[in-house]
Amino acid sequence: MNTAELKRKYSMNSIRTKLILGVVILTLPLITILIYYSEYSTDVVRNQVADSYKNMMILYMSQVDNSLEDIDKYMNNTMAVDSDFVAYQLANTDYDFYYRKILMYNKLSNDISMFKTINSFFLYAPERDDLMRVTRGTSTIAEEEAIFDVIRQTVNDNEQSNRFYSGSWQVQKIDDTYYMMHILRSGDVYLGVWISADKLMIPFNTTDFGMDGGALFATQDGEPMTGSELVNRDEVQLRAGMDNYYLSGNHRNYLVVGQSSSKGPFNLVALVPDEKILEKLPYLQKIVGLVALACLVSLPLGMYTLRRTILLPLNQLMAAMRRIRSGNLEARIEASRTSDEFVLVNETFNNMMSQIKELRINVYEEQLSKQKEELLRLQLQINPxxxxxxxxxxxxxxxxxxxxxxxxxxxxxxxxxxxxxxxxxxxxxxxxxxxxxxxxxxxxxxxxxxxxxxxxxxxxxxxxxxxxxxxxxxxxxxxxxxxxxxxxxxxxxxxxxxxxxxxxxxxxxxxxxxxxxxxxxxxxxxxxxxxxxxxxxxxxxxxxxxxxxxxxxxxxxxxxxxxxxxxxxxxxxxxxxxxxx
Missing domain, CATH: 3.30.565.10 (Histidine kinase-like ATPase, C-terminal domain)
Structure with missing residues (x-):
């Protein structure tokens, strides 16, 4: 084939070139629309799910903070007006001290049942190096000694500071367990409380975070206080600030949503697998690749036809595109006798439009899901x-x-x-x-x-x-x-x-x-x-x-x-x- 024939065959005015360009021009907008809808819908769904879980974290953290606030008020009230505590604080003789200690032990033993999350109350008198604990459940001797050491060290390190004030909760790690500790000082006596971080996770046992997802408490330095296996398994990075959601993970992505506590230096964090959020949306990207491949295959085959095999199917496709452009996403190409290539194009077009319609339905279903979650939050509101x-x-x-x-x-x-x-x-x-x-x-x-x-x-x-x-x-x-x-x-x-x-x-x-x-x-x-x-x-x-x-x-x-x-x-x-x- 000489140069003149090559120029004539591949000239811009040849039917071959026009057909190739025509098919490409018709196909690219559909692929672009599909890709755009895929990316846009993914962002919309992820934002909606993130907002939903953010509201859930705010609700649960508010309940946790309210619980800690109630404990704080109880401790302040005990130190301010309880006569047994005042007598315990002012005891001079050993007999009087231990008698008042028994009275305080009985009081705290009765009152601990009012707070389901508390592990133990304690009273600490540094001058006598005396620690009294009222504990819910059992604990080992090693745990008792470790807690006593932490309490003594905390009090001694802050003896001259104003650290012990109302509302100040601290995070303490003993062995591999994290605790929330709150200590108030009155004179030379310290009243405090211990709460295991694992105990605050009980409300989340029935919450659906997807397979391998879950919730946990973390310090403001990004260290997991509970559920460390969730973080370590896929190397999820926990940030100090929890104002915005983000994606993190090594082998798989997790949506990380959290809420900071107003009572202490810790955050409540939800880890939701990205595939749970997107559900069937990832399949759309595979469809985009298949559609692009089908369009490339149909190009050389489309050049063998004229009016019935090329122009008429193109006109039908153009008519359908015009209807879609006018907002009619129900537009489909009617089946007709034509070449196999255009049958593939027509079926692919109809399949893409069906997928787009299904995608719109999925987005609508996600909106309904968000509405149901709003109903759940409304039902869980408690009159303070x-x-x-x-x-x-x-x-x-x-x-x-x-x-x-x-x-x-x-x-x-x-x-x-x-x-x-x-x-x-x-x-x-x-x-x-x-x-x-x-x-x-x-x-x-x-x-x-x-x-x-x-x-x-x-x-x-x-x-x-x-x-x-x-x-x-x-x-x-x-x-x-x-x-x-x-x-x-x-x-x-x-x-x-x-x-x-x-x-x-x-x-x-x-x-x-x-x-x-x-x-x-x-x-x-x-x-x-x-x-x-x-x-x-x-x-x-x-x-x-x-x-x-x-x-x-x-x-x-x-x-x-x-x-x-x-x-x-x-x-x-x-x-x-x-x-x-």
Whole structure:
């Protein structure tokens, strides 16, 4: 083949060159779109999952910090107002010292049961080199001696400093175990507490972080306090700051999301395998390679056809591309008799569009998953005022030595929190929700003796009806907060029945109280369907219920607010009846 023939065959005006360029021009945009959608969807999914786990870490760390704050308050209160501690501190003789020591041992032994995370309390008197520990569970002699050495060394190293102050938690490593230690000083006596970092990980045992994923506590220097095998297995790097998420790992990537503690120099970190986040998205990259290979194979074969084998299929492809460009991602190329190469191109095109559609569905499903996780977080919110009031009641009962009422209160609180932490279901049976509400009333009756009564009326045939958890108790709690006073008794009634709405049976729940009712400005806002929730967390309970009902039922559930005659607040909730949990 001479030079003239080569120029003619491969000239820019030849049909061969035009066909090759035409196929390339048509194919490249599809590959670009697919690659763009692959990268974009990967980033979107990873960001959404990172935000979801970040919110989860914030929630759990907040619970941990609140627990440490409660322990701190207890220790400060003991040192400030407890007469046994003051007497122990001021003891002069050996007899008086050891007698007061026994009293403090009994007190701390009784009080340690209020804090599920504590390993041990201790009192240390440096002048006598005397250490008293109240420990939950058993420990070895070697562990006892190691802890004693750490306490003595910590006190001696900071004897002249102001290190021992409220809220100052330290991280200590003994052998291969990390502990959170908190010491307060009063005169020449030190009151402290030990908490094993492993004990704070118990709430994460049922949390799904994907295969080989998990959660752990780490120091601010990036050293794992728990779950070191997760970090060492794939050489995951832990950073000091946890403001932003990042990917790390040697053999496989992990999404690292964390939250710093406000009470001590440690972080809560979640390690989520990247493949769990992306699920089936990695297959899209293989499809991109297959599509590119198919396009390269179809180029030389496409040059053997003219109108029916080349131009017509190209026109069909161009028409489909125009429809896609206009936003119609349902566009497909209809099957027709043509060369095998264009059949491959057409099938590949349709396959790519199906994958793009599937990818959009996957992104939508991820959004639904995020919505479900939001529902879980809403259900796990705990009213801090109720928690503090309950602890205050227990404290007052302890002061007067009313052990029987303390047992009743403690049992009610155990049932209350057991229900709270199992209410991460979308629905529970009505009988369980009403039993939880009755248990809540028992707690409040101990707080407001002779000032609060209630009655609950529900047909037995509705006992197994499924309802969202904590809906009834939230409004009862709101009524107790705003209606109950010590001036006159308050009565709260709950009436449950079935009504028909739009031809379908619905559950109606009416909650009334005999208090002053809603203020006019508050009632007006509620009747307009607007949120009363503020940045300080006021009215968060009403907003919580409204939000959860919207997530579960869309617009099928309704809440109405009114004032009764002559007084009192009335809340009526109507929701569809669910038959399954």
């Amino acid at each position: 005022h109720f928690f503090m009031n309950a602890l205050n009641v227990l404290y007052n009962l302890a002061k007067v030595g009313n052990i029987e009422l303390m047992r009743t209160m403690t049992l009610s609180l155990i049932r209350y929190f057991k229900y709270m932490f199992r209410s991460n279901l979308s629905f529970v049976k009505l009988r369980e929700e009403l039993e939880h509400t009755r248990n809540y009333f028992r707690i409040q009756e101990l707080r407001f003796p002779d000032s609060l009564t209630c009655d609950i009326g529900a047909p037995e045939f509705l006992a197994d009806t499924n309802v969202p958890p904590l809906v009834i108790q939230t409004f009862v709690e709101n009524a107790v907060k705003h209606a109950v006073t010590l001036d006159e008794p308050t009565h709260i009634s709950i009436h449950i029945d079935v009504v028909e709405h739009d031809g379908a049976p619905c559950l109606t729940i009416v909650i009334r109280d005999t208090g002053k009712g809603f203020p006019e400005e508050v009632l007006a806002v509620l009747q307009r369907g607007e949120s009363l929730s503020t940045e300080q967390g006021e009215h968060i309970g009403i907003w919580n219920v409204q939000r959860r009902l919207r997530l579960l039922y869309d617009d099928a559930a309704r809440i109405s607010f009114s004032n009764g005659n002559p007084s009192g607040a009335v809340i009526a909730i109507t929701m569809p009846i669910h038959s399954k949990i």
